[in-house]
Amino acid sequence: MEQNACCSRREHDLQRRVRAFAEERDWGQFHTPKNLAMALAGEVGELIAEFQWLTPEQSAEVMSDPEAGGRVRAEIGDVMIYLTRLADVLGIDLADAALSKLENSALRYPTDQVRGSAAKR
Amino acid sequence: MEQNACCSRREHDLQRRVRAFAEERDWGQFHTPKNLAMALAGEVGELIAEFQWLTPEQSAEVMSDPEAGGRVRAEIGDVMIYLTRLADVLGIDLADAALSKLENSALRYPTDQVRGSAAKR
Amino acid sequence: MEQNACCSRREHDLQRRVRAFAEERDWGQFHTPKNLAMALAGEVGELIAEFQWLTPEQSAEVMSDPEAGGRVRAEIGDVMIYLTRLADVLGIDLADAALSKLENSALRYPTDQVRGSAAKR
Amino acid sequence: MEQNACCSRREHDLQRRVRAFAEERDWGQFHTPKNLAMALAGEVGELIAEFQWLTPEQSAEVMSDPEAGGRVRAEIGDVMIYLTRLADVLGIDLADAALSKLENSALRYPTDQVRGSAAKR
Numbered sequence: 001m002e003q004n005a006c007c008s009r010r011e012h013d014l015q016r017r018v019r020a021f022a023e024e025r026d027w028g029q030f031h032t033p034k035n036l037a038m039a040l041a042g043e044v045g046e047l048i049a050e051f052q053w054l055t056p057e058q059s060a061e062v063m064s065d066p067e068a069g070g071r072v073r074a075e076i077g078d079v080m081i082y083l084t085r086l087a088d089v090l091g092i093d094l095a096d097a098a099l100s101k102l103e104n105s106a107l108r109y110p111t112d113q114v115r116g117s118a119a120k121r
Numbered sequence: 122m123e124q125n126a127c128c129s130r131r132e133h134d135l136q137r138r139v140r141a142f143a144e145e146r147d148w149g150q151f152h153t154p155k156n157l158a159m160a161l162a163g164e165v166g167e168l169i170a171e172f173q174w175l176t177p178e179q180s181a182e183v184m185s186d187p188e189a190g191g192r193v194r195a196e197i198g199d200v201m202i203y204l205t206r207l208a209d210v211l212g213i214d215l216a217d218a219a220l221s222k223l224e225n226s227a228l229r230y231p232t233d234q235v236r237g238s239a240a241k242r
Numbered sequence: 243m244e245q246n247a248c249c250s251r252r253e254h255d256l257q258r259r260v261r262a263f264a265e266e267r268d269w270g271q272f273h274t275p276k277n278l279a280m281a282l283a284g285e286v287g288e289l290i291a292e293f294q295w296l297t298p299e300q301s302a303e304v305m306s307d308p309e310a311g312g313r314v315r316a317e318i319g320d321v322m323i324y325l326t327r328l329a330d331v332l333g334i335d336l337a338d339a340a341l342s343k344l345e346n347s348a349l350r351y352p353t354d355q356v357r358g359s360a361a362k363r
Numbered sequence: 364m365e366q367n368a369c370c371s372r373r374e375h376d377l378q379r380r381v382r383a384f385a386e387e388r389d390w391g392q393f394h395t396p397k398n399l400a401m402a403l404a405g406e407v408g409e410l411i412a413e414f415q416w417l418t419p420e421q422s423a424e425v426m427s428d429p430e431a432g433g434r435v436r437a438e439i440g441d442v443m444i445y446l447t448r449l450a451d452v453l454g455i456d457l458a459d460a461a462l463s464k465l466e467n468s469a470l471r472y473p474t475d476q477v478r479g480s481a482a483k484r
Binding site: 250252253255256259260263266268269271272274275276277279280283286287289292293296297299301302304305314315316318320322323325326328329331332333334336337339340341342343344346347348351353356357358360 | 373374380388389390397398403404408410411413414418419420422425435436444446447453457460461462468469478481
């Protein structure tokens with residue numbers, strides 16, 4: 001009933017914990033949207049480096065290797081942390097923004113016209 | 122009680138919808154982790170471009186400009202879509218991965234040692 | 243004889259022209275290293291988007307498609323422009339920095355130990 | 364006189380050395396344009412991480428700090444290495460591609476219309 005309108009409890013919990021993590025360290029001063037977008041890009045760079053020399057087929061099996069799989073999970077965690085923090089400081093609800101964009105993309109890419117094709121529109 | 126162990130309903134809903142979006146278009150064939158990591162990097166590139174010429178102060182006000190704010194929200198939506206899809210094909214729970222990493226970072230950056238400093242460890 | 247010590251004429255010419263392009267538009271105020279690193283990342287995002295849905299084999303043939311090949315060449319041009327500008331404002335010689343790093347990598351990756359393996363060190 | 368038509372000696376030398384570095388390690392098999400674009404994005408991610416928590420003013424002074432400045436120079440070297448290698452496997456001349464794009468941008472951004480403004484076109 002008191003549930004924040006914007007988020008499920010689990011999402012709200014992640015957002016709240018990331019915010020607390022930053023505030024406890026007095027890092028709010030560094031967390032402008034500009035800086036957080038850079039930090040997000042840096043983490044995505046580390047994630048992409050995990051896949052750069054793998055064939056597409058090897059990339060599909062990456063989680064079965066405990067070491068590489070653990071690194072991939074950690075990098076995805078880092079990306080999600082900065083994305084959550086960036087959305088928080090901008091006042092954007094992540095899942096809402098994703099669902100809006102998905103509806104928009106559904107109109108641009110009608111299933112009967114794009115099936116099996118990766119061409120951009 | 123019946124709640125999916127891994128996700129809140131809202132998170133599960135986003136994951137399910139992104140998956141359906143891809144399957145309806147027969148795009149599963151393109152959605153290897155390698156390709157999705159690239160798509161994620163491409164979307165983060167578009168997001169960072171929104172902030173590149175802004176001062177940190179201007180970036181903090183970006184949502185008050187309806188046009189720029191709308192573009193930022195759309196780009197964040199795109200990033201979240203690809204991150205959700207990548208985590209889905211890898212079998213990774215996004216919030217879990219973020220929370221694990223946050224705990225790990227809490228150990229590496231003790232509050233009493235790093236307060237107010239952005240130095241990397 | 244008058245040749246700038248740091249650069250061949252052609253490299254110097256590119257650097258000089260990129261600088262003039264920025265100065266004629268009074269864009270020096272935006273061209274801090276921080277902003278230029280972001281612009282570089284944005285352009286690399288556009289470049290990577292050209293390859294994201296291609297198989298490795300298709301990516302090797304991309305220049306034989308005039309349309310996709312033209313886009314790739316233009317994106318590589320954009321990346322080189324911002325890299326040149328970033329190096330210029332930092333006072334770094336691009337080719338020197340690359341050659342130093344290559345020598346360093348030669349020590350970390352001895353040919354007899356890494357042949358045919360993509361493992362990181 | 365025998366000079367390669369496409370490049371100055373110094374540029375040709377860098378391209379040749381990067382190619383030799385890869386061939387001596389039998390890494391040509393990994394160096395598809397797709398993979399090299401990913402490696403380039405990974406290196407740009409490391410470069411951007413050097414600037415993420417700096418103010419624009421601090422970023423302009425980064426080379427006066429020997430440690431941070433050394434890291435920035437090394438990351439720029441890495442970016443240039445992968446950009447050179449990517450251009451080489453695609454048969455693209457880096458400086459030519461940059462100059463073509465610069466001419467194109469000069470038409471899109473006439474000096475008398477864009478002076479002092481960072482708005483995108």
